[in-house]
Amino acid sequence: MEEKTYVDDIDRSIYDIKDVEDDDFRMQEGLTEEIIKKLSDEKDDPEWMREFRLNALKIYNEKKIPDWGPSIEGLDMDHIATYVRPKSNMENTWDNVPQDIKDTFERLGIPQAERKSLAGVGAQYDSELVYHNVKDEVAEQGVVYTDMESALKGEYADMVKEYFMKLVPPTDHKFAALHGAVWSGGSFVYVPKNTDVSIPLQSYFRLNAKGAGQFEHTLIIVDEGANLHFIEGCSAPKYNVANLHAGCVELYVKKNAKLRYSTIENWSKNMYNLNTKRALVEEGGAVEWVSGSFGSHVGYLYPMSVLKGDNSRMEFTGVTFAGNGQNLDTGAKVVHIGKNTSSYMNTRSISKSGGISTFRSSVVVQKSATGAKSAVSCESLMLDSESRSDTIPVMDIRTKDANIGHEAKIGSISDDAVFYLMSRGMSEEDARALIVSGFADNVSKELPLEYAVEMNNLIRLEMKGSIG
Amino acid sequence: MTDINIDEFEKSDKLTVNAMPSKTWYWLGVNDASLSWDMASEKFLKTNEITINDKEKHEDIWLDLSDAEESFNKKEIKLITKEESTVTVIANYALLKNVRIIIDINAGVNSKVKLIQVLTAAENSIYNEVNASCEKNAEFELIQVFAGKKSDYSLDEAGKIYSNVKVELAGDASDFVYNMGYLGQGGNVLDYNIIVNHTGKNTNCNINASGALKDNATKIFRGTIDFKKGSSGSVGAETETVLMLGEDVVNKTVPVILCSEENVSGTHGATIGELDEETLFYFESRGIDKKNAENIMARAAIERLTGITENEKVNAVIDNTLKEVLGDD
Numbered sequence: 001m002e003e004k005t006y007v008d009d010i011d012r013s014i015y016d017i018k019d020v021e022d023d024d025f026r027m028q029e030g031l032t033e034e035i036i037k038k039l040s041d042e043k044d045d046p047e048w049m050r051e052f053r054l055n056a057l058k059i060y061n062e063k064k065i066p067d068w069g070p071s072i073e074g075l076d077m078d079h080i081a082t083y084v085r086p087k088s089n090m091e092n093t094w095d096n097v098p099q100d101i102k103d104t105f106e107r108l109g110i111p112q113a114e115r116k117s118l119a120g121v122g123a124q125y126d127s128e129l130v131y132h133n134v135k136d137e138v139a140e141q142g143v144v145y146t147d148m149e150s151a152l153k154g155e156y157a158d159m160v161k162e163y164f165m166k167l168v169p170p171t172d173h174k175f176a177a178l179h180g181a182v183w184s185g186g187s188f189v190y191v192p193k194n195t196d197v198s199i200p201l202q203s204y205f206r207l208n209a210k211g212a213g214q215f216e217h218t219l220i221i222v223d224e225g226a227n228l229h230f231i232e233g234c235s236a237p238k239y240n241v242a243n244l245h246a247g248c249v250e251l252y253v254k255k256n257a258k259l260r261y262s263t264i265e266n267w268s269k270n271m272y273n274l275n276t277k278r279a280l281v282e283e284g285g286a287v288e289w290v291s292g293s294f295g296s297h298v299g300y301l302y303p304m305s306v307l308k309g310d311n312s313r314m315e316f317t318g319v320t321f322a323g324n325g326q327n328l329d330t331g332a333k334v335v336h337i338g339k340n341t342s343s344y345m346n347t348r349s350i351s352k353s354g355g356i357s358t359f360r361s362s363v364v365v366q367k368s369a370t371g372a373k374s375a376v377s378c379e380s381l382m383l384d385s386e387s388r389s390d391t392i393p394v395m396d397i398r399t400k401d402a403n404i405g406h407e408a409k410i411g412s413i414s415d416d417a418v419f420y421l422m423s424r425g426m427s428e429e430d431a432r433a434l435i436v437s438g439f440a441d442n443v444s445k446e447l448p449l450e451y452a453v454e455m456n457n458l459i460r461l462e463m464k465g466s467i468g
Numbered sequence: 469m470t471d472i473n474i475d476e477f478e479k480s481d482k483l484t485v486n487a488m489p490s491k492t493w494y495w496l497g498v499n500d501a502s503l504s505w506d507m508a509s510e511k512f513l514k515t516n517e518i519t520i521n522d523k524e525k526h527e528d529i530w531l532d533l534s535d536a537e538e539s540f541n542k543k544e545i546k547l548i549t550k551e552e553s554t555v556t557v558i559a560n561y562a563l564l565k566n567v568r569i570i571i572d573i574n575a576g577v578n579s580k581v582k583l584i585q586v587l588t589a590a591e592n593s594i595y596n597e598v599n600a601s602c603e604k605n606a607e608f609e610l611i612q613v614f615a616g617k618k619s620d621y622s623l624d625e626a627g628k629i630y631s632n633v634k635v636e637l638a639g640d641a642s643d644f645v646y647n648m649g650y651l652g653q654g655g656n657v658l659d660y661n662i663i664v665n666h667t668g669k670n671t672n673c674n675i676n677a678s679g680a681l682k683d684n685a686t687k688i689f690r691g692t693i694d695f696k697k698g699s700s701g702s703v704g705a706e707t708e709t710v711l712m713l714g715e716d717v718v719n720k721t722v723p724v725i726l727c728s729e730e731n732v733s734g735t736h737g738a739t740i741g742e743l744d745e746e747t748l749f750y751f752e753s754r755g756i757d758k759k760n761a762e763n764i765m766a767r768a769a770i771e772r773l774t775g776i777t778e779n780e781k782v783n784a785v786i787d788n789t790l791k792e793v794l795g796d797d
Binding site: 067362364384405406411 | 493727740
């Protein structure tokens with residue numbers, strides 16, 4: 001009898017190491033007005049932010065839980081601690097970071113990556129940043145890369161107030177409202193006009209606390225003609241209780257600017273990842289999303305781009321790997337408003353061992369978006385019949401002057417492709433191995449080499465015999 | 469059997485129809501459709517029950533709604549085709565008043581069923597529901613023409629066609645082929661929903677829809693191919709081509725594939741846009757201006773079905789329908 005090709009689950013060994021919980025402060029579990037006020041006190045919020053949080057809580061309580069996606073009935077906000085402060089101030093040198101926390105980030109390769117190939121790093125541990133640094137030469141260009149709390153209260157306070165949760169308002173959906181009420185940590189980035197940040201900035205989020213939530217806020221403004229690549233990574237050890245991630249990313253890409261936003265998401269399998277990301281792109285601007293989703297128990301993740309300016313564009317490249325115990329609902333959304341805008345989505349997904357992967361997208365072309373072009377391509381690979389793979393794309397087109405295409409494929413490995421490679425001298429095993437390993441390279445080839453290697457290490461393949 | 473929400477039906481004068489098996493974001497307005505319906509005045513027309521016995525070959529059973537009245541009507545048709553039988557059923561519903569049509573089909577082992585429907589609407593609403601279950605090796609072919617005529621009245625009274633087709637490929641090696649052509653004009657609403665459940669092994673479906681939208685017509689297409697666990701060896705494909713010709717048209721396309729089985733192949737594709745430059749150039753080089761080129765292509769979206777029906781009488785109906793809705797254009 002033929003053996004089936006075996007595809008390992010994601011190798012989580014380094015991510016599952018738990019630090020002893022030795023917090024400086026842990027908020028009581030639950031979500032009440034008193035908790036929000038206490039959180040605001042702990043963070044010494046300006047008055048407007050305090051009011052903002054309380055209003056967001058009100059909206060959260062009024063909004064319904066979505067019923068169109070994976071069930072989140074295992075998430076009980078009464079048993080989530082929304083704020084956990086580690087025993088560490090924010091440092092700008094790794095030597096000053098407490099040893100256990102530093103060891104965690106060392107294992108994850110963050111300091112090494114910073115030394116080798118990054119312009120700046122923000123490292124968040126539970127609810128606060130423990131490290132933030134930007135290279136001198138980048139700071140001298142006028143690039144601002146700081147933690148959100150400092151930006152909120154310091155010289156950029158007016159800018160933060162102008163932009164904070166305007167692109168993703170608390171009314172957007174229930175977990176945007178939750179974020180508005182309990183957000184903590186995250187980064188603020190401003191790139192001045194015509195500035196090319198040639199080396200990436202990175203933020204890394206590590207949630208160590210059991211039964212806690214992480215709600216970082218990332219706000220990036222790339223001014224006219226500027227260029228930035230921002231990378232975010234995340235992980236957490238696995239517990240037998242639920243953890244929650246409801247972060248928010250707001251990206252403003254000004255006229256003729258370009259922003260590439262790369263994410264490798266590797267939360268643990270007890271995590272509910274309900275993240276919201278949105279970009280507003282002005283005339284001639286471009287946003288490129290590169291997204292690898294490998295972790296979480298349940299994930300809702302659909303980076304959205306609003307192509308407001310004429311000639312603006314969006315590209316989304318993503319790969320999702322849903323293994324045992326995972327239900328990952330991922331995709332992208334785009335709204336074309338300006339003239340001659342373009343969008344391109346290229347996604348791959350792999351489901352195995354009972355994992356559920358759903359590709360969900362929307363392409364909306366408004367009447368004003370004459371000359372719009374959009375192409376969506378999604379491929380799904382099912383590796384066994386215990387798993388599930390769904391594609392649910394929607395196109396809503398309101399101008400005749402648009403050129404829209406969509407294609408999708410679901411199936412197992414193509415026998416024709418295997419035959420082709422074998423006709424070129426490859427063994428069947430090698431042919432199938434090549435096809436499966438190449439399936440995810442739409443994302444890995446868009447990442448800097450170190451991250452591509454990390455991503456490929458997340459999917460370790462062991463091939464025996466043939467698939468199917 | 470019907471997919472109408474009965475509780476809602478009895479409480480209000482709106483029907484919720486064309487529900488997708490897998491919902492998505494509500495703000496897109498595609499999870500289902502809602503149409504006005506006066507339940508209290510609905511008249512039940514005579515039910516047609518048709519049984520084709522074992523090995524019988526029956527051509528051209530014509531159905532119509534000649535007994536429909538001016539207000540709201542309901543028509544039920546039950547078709548059973550027994551083992552190795554063959555039948556073609558043709559339904560021509562032209563410019564009628566409000567009518568709700570429910571067709572239930574049971575296609576027996578090795579039987580072949582072809583259903584051709586020509587639906588036109590001017591100032592009325594049509595809700596058409598087809599529920600088919602296919603046993604082993606059964607073949608079900610459905611050809612639909614949706615033709616909307618410009619209304620002389622307000623937008624609210626423009627013709628609306630809603631269609632919900634649900635096919636169960638329960639028997640191994642059963643097969644469903646769907647071809648559809650549509651033309652929406654004025655304020656027409658064309659809202660259709662296809663659900664194909666692959667349950668048996670080695671089942672096959674092919675969904676092919678194309679059409680044109682003029683003026684301020686609205687069209688929503690939801691096509692769901694669902695590979696249930698156990699449907700190994702099955703293949704499903706859906707394609708839609710939409711020609712957008714009006715300044716205020718609205719097109720929504722939702723091609724869904726759901727899959728719980730490893731050894732299957734599912735594909736979908738959609739192309740939406742106006743006439744491309746090359747095609748326009750071709751027409752202009754032959755003395756045909758843009759407006760006439762668009763009319764020719766709009767007609768072609770439905771005329772292509774005349775090459776598939778294999779039935780001269782049906783083709784004549786389609787030609788007459790196009791003349792009726794397009795006039796001398």
